[in-house]
Amino acid sequence: MHRGVDAPRTPAVGGSAAAEQAPAKPPDTGAHLQQRFDALIADDERIEPRDWMPTGYRKTLIRQIAQHAHSEIIGMQPEGNWITRAPSLRRKAILIAKVQDEAGHGLYLYSAAETLGVDREDLLDLLHEGKQKYSSIFNYPTLSWADMGAIGWLVDGAAIMNQVPLCRCSYGPYGRAMVRVCKEESFHQRQGFDILHTLSHGTPAQQAMAQDAVDRFWWPSLMMFGPPDERSAHTAQSTAWGIKRLGNDELRQRFVDICVPQARALDITLPDPDLRWNENRGHYDFGAVDWAELTRVIKGDGPCNEQRIQRRRSAHEEGAWVREAADAYARKHHNSSAAEALA
Amino acid sequence: MTIPPGTTTATARRGWPLWEVFVRARRGLSHQHLGSLHAPDAAMALRNARDVYTRRGEGVSIWVVPSAAISASSPDEKDSFFEPAMDKAYRHPSFYDVPDGVSHL
Numbered sequence: 122m123h124r125g126v127d128a129p130r131t132p133a134v135g136g137s138a139a140a141e142q143a144p145a146k147p148p149d150t151g152a153h154l155q156q157r158f159d160a161l162i163a164d165d166e167r168i169e170p171r172d173w174m175p176t177g178y179r180k181t182l183i184r185q186i187a188q189h190a191h192s193e194i195i196g197m198q199p200e201g202n203w204i205t206r207a208p209s210l211r212r213k214a215i216l217i218a219k220v221q222d223e224a225g226h227g228l229y230l231y232s233a234a235e236t237l238g239v240d241r242e243d244l245l246d247l248l249h250e251g252k253q254k255y256s257s258i259f260n261y262p263t264l265s266w267a268d269m270g271a272i273g274w275l276v277d278g279a280a281i282m283n284q285v286p287l288c289r290c291s292y293g294p295y296g297r298a299m300v301r302v303c304k305e306e307s308f309h310q311r312q313g314f315d316i317l318h319t320l321s322h323g324t325p326a327q328q329a330m331a332q333d334a335v336d337r338f339w340w341p342s343l344m345m346f347g348p349p350d351e352r353s354a355h356t357a358q359s360t361a362w363g364i365k366r367l368g369n370d371e372l373r374q375r376f377v378d379i380c381v382p383q384a385r386a387l388d389i390t391l392p393d394p395d396l397r398w399n400e401n402r403g404h405y406d407f408g409a410v411d412w413a414e415l416t417r418v419i420k421g422d423g424p425c426n427e428q429r430i431q432r433r434r435s436a437h438e439e440g441a442w443v444r445e446a447a448d449a450y451a452r453k454h455h456n457s458s459a460a461e462a463l464a
Numbered sequence: 465m466t467i468p469p470g471t472t473t474a475t476a477r478r479g480w481p482l483w484e485v486f487v488r489a490r491r492g493l494s495h496q497h498l499g500s501l502h503a504p505d506a507a508m509a510l511r512n513a514r515d516v517y518t519r520r521g522e523g524v525s526i527w528v529v530p531s532a533a534i535s536a537s538s539p540d541e542k543d544s545f546f547e548p549a550m551d552k553a554y555r556h557p558s559f560y561d562v563p564d565g566v567s568h569l
Contacts, residue, residue: 450504
């Protein structure tokens with residue numbers, strides 16, 4: 122018997138919990154465990170938290186899920202920026218609901234990461250210390266209301282394209298979290314499209330604002346799929362493990378293909394002179410992505426990197442009293458009910 | 465941070481204890497495990513579960529259970545643990561041959 126429903130057998134980072142989580146009987150030989158893991162992956166079965174898994178698989182998932190969770194909560198900032206200035210009560214209510222969803226998505230993902238034996242508090246520390254990353258897209262500023270539209274349409278659109286295949290990820294808890302996230306993201310993408318559609322059919326100034334937002338977010342959105350497959354450090358191994366189902370380039374192409382007709386419906390021009398239909402390929406050709414820019418932003422030199430982390434840290438520190446108060450209340454409540462039980 | 469006795473878990477070492485969340489989607493269905501969250505006590509765990517897991521009316525009832533209170537079978541013992549059920553094909557209706565012409569059986 123083991124305690125804890127999703128407590129993993131081996132701690133992923135550090136070793137303090139090794140003793141309390143040691144298996145009740147001596148573990149099988151490494152080769153046998155590896156064989157069983159490989160067979161599950163080969164059969165397209167899911168790996169669940171307390172199964173044996175290779176250290177690299179666990180580490181890759183922790184890195185990826187944590188980065189994904191961090192992206193969700195950092196992603197609240199660019200849009201939170203416009204809540205107080207939303208143009209109507211309706212738009213404001215929608216934006217609040219969307220930002221709340223991002224927080225919820227972060228929580229689903231931290232919950233999934235914890236099944237791998239990491240502590241949520243440790244993951245937040247790593248984010249705050251800059252030791253774990255989040256999606257580089259959130260290091261761009263949101264300069265106008267139209268950016269809420271461009272983020273919903275393009276950034277959430279790209280995120281959905283990336284996340285739908287992750288619903289079939291070989292790690293059960295991650296896939297299940299993704300199913301919930303994807304269901305909720307559809308609303309995000311549509312409300313963004315709706316904002317842009319309203320603006321692009323409005324006054325010339327509103328049209329220009331919508332066009333400007335798309336001009337700034339188009340290329341960073343294409344970068345969200347990661348570097349080309351041949352330059353991606355993790356693609357091959359993650360594909361073999363069934364974590365990654367489709368390559369970066371294929372997903373990027375699919376995204377371009379669905380965006381072009383949608384841009385037409387919006388009456389907005391995508392900022393790429395090389396964008397044209399290729400009859401032979403049956404896809405749109407598009408211009409070269411500036412990978413140097415992606416590298417620069419990932420390394421910390423984007424327009425808002427410092428501001429995002431600073432804001433996250435201060436939100437965490439300024440929220441400490443809430444956590445302490447809840448803790449004190451729980452302790453007091455516990456003590457008084459214990460006293461009642463004795464009386 | 466002190467955690468109230470009886471609610472500590474193996475996984476929540478620093479923050480609040482971990483709770484598993486089960487939601488009944490609608491009347492007639494059983495509660496289903498949806499995920500976990502951290503909270504200082506059961507009341508807060510329920511409120512947090514409502515906000516995290518039922519923002520779109522996904523449930524009519526929520527259970528929260530301290531993760532540490534759940535005992536689970538071990539994946540290591542999977543074969544021997546479930547083995548007694550595996551060789552009793554006669555527990556399934558398909559084990560029995562039904563003569564031609566016999567229906568509603």
